[in-house]
Amino acid sequence: MFSAATLRIDELPAEERAVYETLKPERLPQHVAIIMDGNGRWAGHRSLKRFLGHQQGAKSVQLVMETASRIGLPWLTLYAFSLENNLRRPRAEVNFLMRLLKSYLESNVQRMMDNNVRMKYIGRTHELPAEVQEKMRWAEEATAGNTGTTLTLALNYSGRSELVDAFRGLFTEMKQKHQSAEHITEEDIRRHLYTAHMPDPDLLIRTQARCGCRVVCCGRSPIPRYSSPNATGPTSAASICWKPSPDTSSASAAMAGLAIV
Numbered sequence: 485m486f487s488a489a490t491l492r493i494d495e496l497p498a499e500e501r502a503v504y505e506t507l508k509p510e511r512l513p514q515h516v517a518i519i520m521d522g523n524g525r526w527a528g529h530r531s532l533k534r535f536l537g538h539q540q541g542a543k544s545v546q547l548v549m550e551t552a553s554r555i556g557l558p559w560l561t562l563y564a565f566s567l568e569n570n571l572r573r574p575r576a577e578v579n580f581l582m583r584l585l586k587s588y589l590e591s592n593v594q595r596m597m598d599n600n601v602r603m604k605y606i607g608r609t610h611e612l613p614a615e616v617q618e619k620m621r622w623a624e625e626a627t628a629g630n631t632g633t634t635l636t637l638a639l640n641y642s643g644r645s646e647l648v649d650a651f652r653g654l655f656t657e658m659k660q661k662h663q664s665a666e667h668i669t670e671e672d673i674r675r676h677l678y679t680a681h682m683p684d685p686d687l688l689i690r691t692q693a694r695c696g697c698r699v700v701c702c703g704r705s706p707i708p709r710y711s712s713p714n715a716t717g718p719t720s721a722a723s724i725c726w727k728p729s730p731d732t733s734s735a736s737a738a739m740a741g742l743a744i745v
């Protein structure tokens with residue numbers, strides 16, 4: 485939990501401050517996860533190239549990170565670049581996203597320091613280009629001592645790869661400990677998930693979602709399920725397909741999500 489001293493509500497823009505004032509601080513989520521979606525459509529609505537939509541998405545990340553820090557949110561996870569994106573998108577788009585990620589990190593570490601934000605990653609990040617991994621490590625190390633919001637970027641992730649990686653890790657551990665399968669508990673699996681070091685998300689937002697069209701993992705359960713508007717998850721996590729107007733930033737979407745909770 486954050487102490488009141490770490491809140492910087494007076495720094496919120498007027499629109500976000502107005503939303504914040506309608507919230508009950510004791511009911512605020514501790515962990516908000518956002519699936520970044522709709523960059524291509526944002527660009528399409530303006531007859532712009534998809535690349536510009538991704539650039540706008542990266543700007544929204546800066547805003548949502550800053551808002552999270554101002555309202556004292558301990559955990560913010562952004563599902564930014566999936567394994568499916570990596571495998572199926574045209575190479576030119578993937579290369580552009582990798583350059584964008586690198587330049588986002590280069591130009592935002594100072595902002596993270598100013599906002600006391602700690603940078604972390606989940607997913608198969610070891611499969612990303614070496615120079616991107618190097619920049620990721622640099623940003624993680626530079627911000628490691630910060631004690632405010634932990635911003636986790638999910639990169640090259642998927643629900644199924646997370647399960648495969650968890651089972652591989654657990655299998656290795658079981659072999660070392662000479663354990664047999666019947667002793668596996670839910671907690672054993674949880675310890676090997678990408679998110680093991682964090683509390684489960686209380687709120688999952690998918691920006692610009694086409695509701696119900698894709699599977700998402702949510703809450704404590706790694707079991708994929710379909711998201712639906714305002715649906716209550718298998719655990720206490722709320723899952724919201726937030727369909728803002730194309731001009732709504734992710735930051736406003738996150739604030740609106742908090743207001744719904």
Ligand code: FPP
Binds near residue numbers: 522524525564581585
């Ligand atoms: C979804 O939009 C977004 C992505 C595939 C990539 C988002 C990643 C970045 C902006 C890279 C940089 C990351 C950070 C955290 C700075 P979409 O293309 O699927 O949109 P659509 O559904 O409208 O086609």
